[in-house]
Amino acid sequence: AQSVTQLGSHVSVSEGALVLLRCNYSSSVPPYLFWYVQYPNQGLQLLLKYTSAATLVKGINGFEAEFKKSETSFHLTKPSAHMSDAAEYFCAVSGANDMRFGAGTRLTVKP
């Protein structure tokens, strides 16, 4: 079965610093991978997705992620954090009939 593991339940960065949120996947077939963001009291919003085209995927709000098959990773990065990036971030892998999510990483941005 396909699954994802997010390393670090909580990441704290200063405004303007690099954001790095880690995700590793487990899949017996080439995976479709996603990053979603959840702001307080809201639903999940897609940041970006990997569907076996380019390994470096650019998303909304300046985020990007790189698919590395050798490391089974799909880490999310942003060069410079903004206060508005504070939220819960979920990595996900798409299976045959559903999508499975990681446990989430809460990003805190300090002024």
Added chain:
Amino acid sequence: DTAVSQTPKYLVTQMGNDKSIKCEQNLGHDTMYWYKQDSKKFLKIMFSYNNKELIINETVPNRFSPKSPDKAHLNLHINSLELGDSAVYFCASSQDAGGGELFFGEGSRLTVL
């Protein structure tokens, strides 16, 4: 226009009661889902319907009964509510069941007292 809409947004009820949450999507998608998000933000799939047919039924108590009258609607009825049912329930939809992006509703926060 809200793509995936759920009602109600909040429910507060007593143990033992029955409640329903409604979901509608106007995206023309074939597949709809219910996810449960617990207090630690963990998201777990409960059900998946493709063109009104149940395709996923995870290990969910049979007190939970989904119903899809048409492919644009997926409702969730919960009987004999328990304290452990308190969570945020998210409805989502996708173009089909083949692994594409999910579009989520805003969630329905259920509190069982």
